[in-house]
Amino acid sequence: MGLFDKLTGTQHPPEGVSPVPGQDLREALFGLNRPEVPYVIRYGGGERCDLLAEWRLTEPAWQQVFVRSQISHTVQIRMRLDHKEHEVRALEEQWELSRVGTPTRLQKTSAYTRGPSRTVSRRWTLGRGADGHxxxxxxxxxxxxxxxxxxxxxxxxxxxxxxGVVFGKL
Structure with missing residues (x-):
């Protein structure tokens, strides 16, 4: 793995793993969609990509989770399948979120970054244990x-x- 691959998050499959047909890969990616995960994978259509993965910010059940937890960023991953090279070019984009309206809902702002990054948010509750600590x-x-x-x-x-795609087109 070269320096540029490390910067873009590019990874290669393990030695000896034969590439599956593109349709099988697409089905495997769609198979990640489950009600309990906070993201959805769909066809890219108007997004200039083959597949799009994004947080479920607009779905009522998930929206309240994101609002209550005070999440301040959203991530979207646009994927283009290159069948000839057997690679998925992935562009990760991140926006800041603001809370608007009553009841509160989340809305993307103009603060934008692209490329692999990591956002972590945690909420802790403090209390006394059975032993008083x-x-x-x-x-x-x-x-x-x-x-x-x-x-x-x-x-x-x-x-x-x-x-991983950071510069140029997907």
Whole structure:
């Protein structure tokens, strides 16, 4: 792995793993969609990509989780499948969020970054344990890697390269 690959988050599949057909990879990525995960993977269509993974900010059940937890960023990963090279070119984009309206909802602001980055947000509750000592319990955790890592790992297990895009076109 070269320096540029490290900067872009590019990873190659393990030796000896044969690439699956593109349709099989696409189905495996869609297979990551489950009601309990805070992101959704869909066709890219108007987003200038083949597949798009994004946080479920607009879905009522998830929106309240994001608002209550005071999340301040959202992540979107646009993916283009290169069938000839057996690689997924992935552009990770991040926006700051603001809270607007009553009831409060989240809205993207103009603060924008691109390229692999990590946002972690945690909420802790302090209390006394049974023995009277002060204890901390994690009550909420948000980590942008919880979306990127399952996508990347699925691509690598499928024998394709995960190529991070920072500069230029997807």
């Amino acid at each position: 002060l204890e901390a319990a994690e009550t909420f955790r948000f980590d942008s890697a919880e979306m990127r890592e399952p996508l990347r790992d699925t691509v690598l297990r499928s024998g394709w390269t995960w190529r």
